[in-house]
Amino acid sequence: MSEGPEAGGQTGKPKGGFLTWALWGAALVGVAAVVYIIAQASSNQPTQPPAKSPSAQVAGKTFAQKFTKPAAPIGSPDHTIYDEQGRAMKIADLKGKVVVMNIWATWCAPCKLEMPTLAKLQAAYKGQPVEVVAVSIDSIDDGAKAKLFIAQNDPLKFYHDREMKMPFVLTPVAPGAPTTVIYGKDGMEIGRVAGEADWSSPEVRAVIDEALAAS
Structure with a gap:
């Protein structure tokens, strides 16, 4: 019976670690998406010709x-x-x-x-x-x-x-x-x-x- 708590403790740690990494991964994906959208918007801006003298x-x-x-x-x-x-x-x-x-x-x-x-x-x-x-x-x-x-x-x-x-x-x-x-x-x-x-x-x-x- 002493093995039960130890096993429970061992299975709890991977679950916590997995959840943390999942949250960080989602955040990174979100940041990357925002950067991509900004980059696309910038590249789609019309290029204005330089003013002529x-x-x-x-x-x-x-x-x-x-x-x-x-x-x-x-x-x-x-x-x-x-x-x-x-x-x-x-x-x-x-x-x-x-x-x-x-x-x-x-x-x-x-x-x-x-x-x-x-x-x-x-x-x-x-x-x-x-x-x-x-x-x-x-x-x-x-x-x-x-x-x-x-x-x-x-x-x-x-x-x-x-x-x-x-x-x-x-x-x-x-x-x-x-x-x-x-x-x-x-x-x-x-x-x-x-x-x-x-x-x-x-x-x-x-x-x-x-x-x-x-x-």
Whole structure:
């Protein structure tokens, strides 16, 4: 009879151990199921394409597709810039010329990329009333660096917006740099391009020639 309790004790231990392991196993299965569901949900999320910069959005378009004309007459902004001698001036001071005003900065890669084409445009109209005004919106500290860059793109001249406000005083406001606005001899806006462009292209020459021919 003494064997009964001992046998009972021995059979009780396996039952307890089995129940503990069963509970742990169920818990682990549950955790694994949750992890699997989360992983599946994450993998099924739609992949969003990276946001494109204004420059990337206009890449591949022709000049005609980028060039926009104002819905109503718009004059040049009443904002002071400075020429390479440090003299204060405004775009309106160039009335009587076709003005191609380009807003740029040394930290703007597309600006620097298109600058040689603006230099070619200016050279193509040597001796004619066409002025390419490349207005740097670099800080005063970076003004010397901007001036040096323009010097490498002869025959362009250096113009500096020391207050860095030109993009915001345009109507409508410029979405970023580069932005280029063409003004007729009467000082009124003909059209503009937001983003880089090939300013030495025949399409640009056609716009400038038409502006020159206008009275």
